[in-house]
Amino acid sequence: MTERTTIERAELGRGGPVVGVQGLGCMGMSEFYGDTDEAAARATLEAALAAGVTLFDTADAYGSGANEEFLAPFVAAHRDEITLATKFALERRADDPAYRGIRNDRAYIRRAVEDSLRRLGVDVIDLYYMHRRDPAVPFAESVGAMAELVREGKVRHLGLSEVTGAELREACAVHPIAALQSEWSLFSRDVERSAVGAAAELGVAFVPYSPLGRGFLTGAFADAAADLSAGDYRQHQPRFTGDNAKTNAALLDPVREIAAAHGASPAQIALAWVQQRAAVHGLTVVPIPGTRKPERVAENTAATRITLTGPELALLEPIAGRVAGDRYPDMTFSSAAREE
Template identity: 50%
Template sequence: MTEQTLAGRRLGELEVGAQGLGCMGMSEFYGTGDDTESIATVHRALELGITLLDTADMYGYGRNEELLGRAIADRRDRVVLASKFGIVRDEADQDKRGVRGDPEYVGQAAEASLRRLGVDHIDLYYQHRVDPEVPIEETVQAMAALVKQGKVRYLGLSEAGAETIRRAHAVHPISAVQTEWSLWSRDIEDEVVPTCRELGIGIVPYSPLGRGFLTGSITSKADLDAGDYRRSGQPRLAEGNFERNLEMVRALRELAERKGVTAGQLALAWVQHRGEDVVPIPGTKRRKYLDENVAAAQLELSEQDIKDIEAAVPADAVAGQRYPEEGMKLLSR
């Protein structure tokens, strides 16, 4: 593939490539990282026409932002840089986690992210999770102040409910809502997607490959590195759910083989076909998988293809929740 293979899409008024790159796994959660390969992956993404690079202050306790900052230092003008704030972690106590959306914290978090990223502004700044103790209007007002100061260009929310999105958008335009959306995570289709479309807000699906499970590459826990959180922190890969979900992936793989593509490419193409306002951010830290993902953005699916894919992975047949119980409490507020 050559440079600029991805056509543009819009998130509100923000123009980006049709697919972005999730950078979280480069620094944490999915086994051991390799900074050299991760930086090469970022550079390859830009060559292929990906412009939206996604990180957050909590990924690797800030180290992911630092890594991404190094990767784009000499090519900042080619990047639509997205980061997130709001999930508070303590590296000294890794079981401790909270959410903050108070105005004082919004400003502090933005300054810290700008410093780690080595930039003077963030293009798309999300609230990572909604703080139930702080009215969304107060949080968005603080985020809007960052726009006025030139430190942020556009605003986003992550895993917010439909009513929260409406209230936030009434304070300041929200350009994008980031949420999990894939063949096996479709709960946003009832309220969140229609609300975003009514308001002209773009949708940024994370984990469009079901945290890698929909690629078919995970056939047992032995396929995951010892430090991979999916071994114990992903209910859909827990004992009793794993095999049930694997049956759907096998069906998806059979469909993919008939089209001459991988199961992951077929699953990602399904997300790409959700609409011109949808920009998925599959995460990877390796160029090999990046190339596969970008190819999926150009895969044409017929109406019958869509029906066959959804029949192979019925939304109501997926076993297990998206997150453990504590994580589920932070969704759709």
């Protein structure tokens, strides 16, 4: 058993796995953020576990399966200590690296779970998410196909990503949902329109991805175009480009001011804000910031011990409404596009 410090723990859903109140997003270890130092990435996994992180998040789409394969040795070494989450639905093609399709049909789901089990080297996945929803496929059919995997012992708990409150209610009528994963941060609050309230009502945990605004909220990007490597996909993200980037960089002044008062980093304040959504909205919140550096794990998990005051929260409240640019170049795949 790995010796580690203790961060608080929380249950994902009603009867779901109990995990550290902060998880680790593993996507960037294989793709999207430029070259990765594999040794440092593996050290990051170990550092996270030592810090009390137990929820490790991947997807079959990350590196077209490479991220699941990358995690397999770590999973094998610590299987009884971690909660393993992966996802299906984003279809990629070897002959077209830019292609992103969405598949929610039963045949695809059954094939995808077998491929993920094989790449991860496990017999069962702890938390299996639908990565994105295909509105062309009846939702109850898709969730029903996922529920079959639970009955067959291939999956322990179900999750959804980027769904609306109405869609979450529809899914829960078919099978219990442990967690809803969507983007939620000081920069992105569209989930508060319906999904957050529904999750609180239904006892579904919320797992915010990109709680640091894909790194923008760390304050590291004075000039995003100049500060990002050629292989970094954020160069094409609306919030990181042109005048949008300049506008958004100016929004960080109150974050820095509060960070200085706490002797903390801007990233820690941004994460503390997300963690405190649990108390604000009355639900379990387990953000999954991604990093490839062990020292960042210590910084991120320390944010779970920061409590922002009422006046500080009020100072941060207007930020999301002033952000320039959408969170994706194409918002079609997001829950925001389906909100009424």
